[in-house]
Amino acid sequence: MKNTGNLKITTPTDREIVMTRVFDAPRRLVYEAYTRPELLQRWLGVFGKWTMPVCEVDLRVGGAYRYLWRGAEGAEMCVRGIFREIAPNERIVCTERFDDPWYEGEALNTTQFVERDGRTTLTLAVQYSSKEVRDAVLKTPMEHGVAASFDTMAGILAGMAQGAR
Numbered sequence: 371m372k373n374t375g376n377l378k379i380t381t382p383t384d385r386e387i388v389m390t391r392v393f394d395a396p397r398r399l400v401y402e403a404y405t406r407p408e409l410l411q412r413w414l415g416v417f418g419k420w421t422m423p424v425c426e427v428d429l430r431v432g433g434a435y436r437y438l439w440r441g442a443e444g445a446e447m448c449v450r451g452i453f454r455e456i457a458p459n460e461r462i463v464c465t466e467r468f469d470d471p472w473y474e475g476e477a478l479n480t481t482q483f484v485e486r487d488g489r490t491t492l493t494l495a496v497q498y499s500s501k502e503v504r505d506a507v508l509k510t511p512m513e514h515g516v517a518a519s520f521d522t523m524a525g526i527l528a529g530m531a532q533g534a535r
Contacts, residue, residue, distance in 0.1 A: 377517040384501040389494045391520045395527040397485040401459045405429050413522040415439050473507050475499030
């Protein structure tokens with residue numbers, strides 16, 4: 371198990387990476403930050419001069435999402451997928467495929483939101499097509515990007531919680 375600050379990473383199976391982070395916010399707000407385009411654009415992968423100018427989310431079973439990031443030098447990275455299961459405020463299952471693939475195949479993401487005493491544990495399980503793909507992803511700085519993104523999300527959630535009071 372790796373621990374990148376508040377982010378915990380495990381590999382429970384030979385094809386899976388599980389990332390867990392606890393947020394000081396009710397799950398309704400965490401789910402909102404995780405699914406609303408105007409909020410996603412503020413925290414998901416937007417660090418180190420990267421922005422997300424395109425964030426399309428059709429949040430329904432069979433609906434699609436598309437995120438396009440742009441770096442300061444004009445580099446672009448785009449990911450898209452299809453929502454397979456949605457239980458509002460509880461669980462999202464979707465596919466993940468990059469337009470310019472940096473890993474082979476398609477991944478399946480399962481995100482769960484569990485609230486206890488006003489705090490929400492977000493668990494993101496990513497299943498890859500093979501152990502080799504999973505191991506290759508583990509060798510990238512992905513964990514630092516996820517940790518930085520979730521840190522930014524925590525700040526946004528703090529502001530949302532203040533506004534809700």
